[in-house]
Amino acid sequence: MRIKNEKYDYYYHDDMNNIKDMLDLSIKKYPNEIAFSYEVDGKHIDKTYQEVYDESIILSNYFYKNYKNEHIAIISENSYNFIILLFGIVLSGNICVIIDKDLDSKHIEKLLKISDSKVIYYSNKYCPFIKEMKYKSFIIEDTKEYLNIGKKYLNKNKIDDDKTSIIFFTSGTTGFNKAVMLSQKNIVKNVIGASSIFKPSGSVVSFLPFHHAFGLITGIFKPFNYGVPVLINSSLKYILDDFKYYKPETVFVVPLFVETFYKQIWKNARKTKKEKKLKAAIKLSNTLLKVGIDLRKKLFKSILNEFGGNLNYMICGGSYLDKKYVKWFRSIGINILNGYGITECAPVVSVNRNHHFKDGSIGQLCKDVEVKIIDGEICIKGDIIMKGYYKDKKATDEVLIDGYFHTGDLGYIDDDGFLFITGRRKNLIILSNGENISPEMIESDLLKDDAVCEVVVYEENNKIIASIFPQEEYLGDQEYFDDLVYKYNKGKPKNHQIALVILRNEEFIKNNNKKILRDKVKEGNNL
Amino acid sequence: MKKDDNKELNKVIDIISKTCEIDKKNIKESSNLLTDLELESLDVVDLIVAFENEFNIEIQDQDIKNFQTVGDIVNYLKAHV
Numbered sequence: 157m158r159i160k161n162e163k164y165d166y167y168y169h170d171d172m173n174n175i176k177d178m179l180d181l182s183i184k185k186y187p188n189e190i191a192f193s194y195e196v197d198g199k200h201i202d203k204t205y206q207e208v209y210d211e212s213i214i215l216s217n218y219f220y221k222n223y224k225n226e227h228i229a230i231i232s233e234n235s236y237n238f239i240i241l242l243f244g245i246v247l248s249g250n251i252c253v254i255i256d257k258d259l260d261s262k263h264i265e266k267l268l269k270i271s272d273s274k275v276i277y278y279s280n281k282y283c284p285f286i287k288e289m290k291y292k293s294f295i296i297e298d299t300k301e302y303l304n305i306g307k308k309y310l311n312k313n314k315i316d317d318d319k320t321s322i323i324f325f326t327s328g329t330t331g332f333n334k335a336v337m338l339s340q341k342n343i344v345k346n347v348i349g350a351s352s353i354f355k356p357s358g359s360v361v362s363f364l365p366f367h368h369a370f371g372l373i374t375g376i377f378k379p380f381n382y383g384v385p386v387l388i389n390s391s392l393k394y395i396l397d398d399f400k401y402y403k404p405e406t407v408f409v410v411p412l413f414v415e416t417f418y419k420q421i422w423k424n425a426r427k428t429k430k431e432k433k434l435k436a437a438i439k440l441s442n443t444l445l446k447v448g449i450d451l452r453k454k455l456f457k458s459i460l461n462e463f464g465g466n467l468n469y470m471i472c473g474g475s476y477l478d479k480k481y482v483k484w485f486r487s488i489g490i491n492i493l494n495g496y497g498i499t500e501c502a503p504v505v506s507v508n509r510n511h512h513f514k515d516g517s518i519g520q521l522c523k524d525v526e527v528k529i530i531d532g533e534i535c536i537k538g539d540i541i542m543k544g545y546y547k548d549k550k551a552t553d554e555v556l557i558d559g560y561f562h563t564g565d566l567g568y569i570d571d572d573g574f575l576f577i578t579g580r581r582k583n584l585i586i587l588s589n590g591e592n593i594s595p596e597m598i599e600s601d602l603l604k605d606d607a608v609c610e611v612v613v614y615e616e617n618n619k620i621i622a623s624i625f626p627q628e629e630y631l632g633d634q635e636y637f638d639d640l641v642y643k644y645n646k647g648k649p650k651n652h653q654i655a656l657v658i659l660r661n662e663e664f665i666k667n668n669n670k671k672i673l674r675d676k677v678k679e680g681n682n683l
Numbered sequence: 684m685k686k687d688d689n690k691e692l693n694k695v696i697d698i699i700s701k702t703c704e705i706d707k708k709n710i711k712e713s714s715n716l717l718t719d720l721e722l723e724s725l726d727v728v729d730l731i732v733a734f735e736n737e738f739n740i741e742i743q744d745q746d747i748k749n750f751q752t753v754g755d756i757v758n759y760l761k762a763h764v
Contacts (some may be wrong), residue, residue: 233744258748283747392728393735416725423704568754609721662716670724683723 159353160511161289163572164525166352174340178347178381180403190385193402194236204310205235205383208243211303215244218306220313227323230296231264231286234366234388237299239278239376244306246321246340249313253323256367257282258668267452271323271546275437317341317664318466320543320664324369326499337498338369345539346502347377349522354493354507356384358405358466361386361398363389369503370473375408379535396462403464408476412670414481414492417504421488423461432457442487452489459488459561471507474498475671476577476600495519498563498573500542500555505534505563506575509606518567527569528560533581534567535560566594583674585615593620593652607633610664612677617654623677625663634659695739695757702733712754720753738764 172178187206194201203211205256219228228245230252230508245252253271255264257279264283276293278286286293290482294302308433320337344446362381366369379386385403389395426433437455444451460467470485473495482492487670496518497509505527508519521527526537541561544552555562567577579594595613602611607630612623622641630636637657645653664672692712701763707718714723721737722730727750732740734756740763 281743390726393732393742393744395728410721412725416723419726420729426704663721 161513163512166622167312167355169348169351172344172348173316174314174344175243178344178377179209179212179243182380186199186383191380192236192239192386192388194388195390196391202572208240212247212312213242214303214306215240215513216247217309218326219244219248219250220311221309223250223275225249226274227253228270229255229268229276231257231276231283233257233282233295233390235296235390236388237296239297239368241296246371247315248311249311251320251323254367255325256365256668261521262284267325267333269594270333310560315340323546324367324499330344334548334551336401336542336633337546338502339543342540342542343373343377346373347381349524350374350378350504351508352523354471355508355519356406357468357511360384360386361402361404361668362386362408363395364394364408364490365616369499370408373502374504386613399462399464403466403467406469406471408471410471411477413456414470414472414477418481418484438487438612456488456624469493471495478557493519496577500561501536502540502542514572514574517576518639519575520573521575529568530560532566533566534563536563582611585620598622598654601644610672612664612672612674612679614674620653621656621658622654623658623660625660631661632659638664652675691757691761695753695760698733698737699730701752702730709755712757714753714754725764734760739763
């Protein structure tokens, strides 16, 4: 049977306007099904949708009793308590500020200040230093106590769908962190929009951090809303154990995971001396697929078993993923559906569909998302667009213009409705003759050469410079890279040509999300 | 004492070499895991699992942040095994 790849209707979805609607719908549809599974001290725990609902409502009583319109921060590793505390906070009319647990205390204090957070619920395991801070703080591990208190009170808050409910911080590679204000409507409309084009099947193992909108809204709320069980991974150390135990059909990933899985598979093949066999099997499988014979489940059984044996979809977002990985994983039987999201859009804008996809594309637009390409830039309109950056009108006005959110990403939509990204406007090289050049485009071209490990292209004195961190065997080989650039420049207009190649001996400095800090490269701090 | 130091270090180097497929010659006590050994954050997690299995201990996630060099791992293991 050939892989089906053609246009089809949106998946149906009930309407909802806030997180209470999402919870109500969940107990109406699947009260006794398992919503979340997790482990505490080696003990496996399952929670049904009804239990999630009940505990979230009780916590909303607790928060309503104690706080009014307060900014309450959660700083913790992924956990079940994280989710129900967050539901409790937003249902009680308070605002949940989500902060990365891995940041140092100074950075955390800065974000608490920017977001006007007054109360913190934190993981004592990860950030014991928080109790030393001059904030009202509570330990997440004690959630049982908060549930006991909540049982005595009643939440009388009437939800305002459009009021800010969750604040995420963006991890921009340039400039300071920005606090993105999302309403409950933004969030649930994103869940509906994404659910209308992609359907998770079977169970999900969730391991992306909840302080990213992708990890929380897409990785947790979306499967929750679809009625599929989610195993909350507590540490990346146990990810393969979790795969084997929970046998997921869908996982949500960023490119780093795809690249690492790819590397691990080949490493294992080398260790077991099956590298040649694997190469031959992939070749054979691809040939057979062309004539409609699918033997992938059989041929790659041992690899697929490492992922639990049932993995069907890896939904990938967050940054650029080379399409070679999409093709390679498809040839062993795992479908990578690449998507595009941005925190300010709560977050999913587009994703390749289960049965309609295009390699190299970031997929089709979610239902009710409007896109307009303005001067090459992808601009988005719809209920998913954030309310703004908290207390930063200037930054908000720069990106929200005439109802359109300006993503800063350059791209286009093809005739079949697939969105493609070609570069980032923010990093645009603007030459003195007014020409705009996207460094990412040049970088992705140079990265095609195996000798290039990392590259950053920037402009200096109106000339294009490529700073390259070569693969180990090419370190210091100036001649090789001069030749590479010579070939690249051939036939290109003078202004588009790379003037100088600077070789590095160390990789570029990156932020917590492994994105290269481009500004530092130009400042010379990243040399 | 010095002999023990070397023993620990050699064992750590041995495990890194096997797990990450890096030539032992290129792994030194001062090697930085990310820049010198070119490991990604997820490779480091993989490495930690190898140490846990080898030394039969549990390394907490929050401690992993502190492992910058091979020497950091050696010191951690000395203190915890």
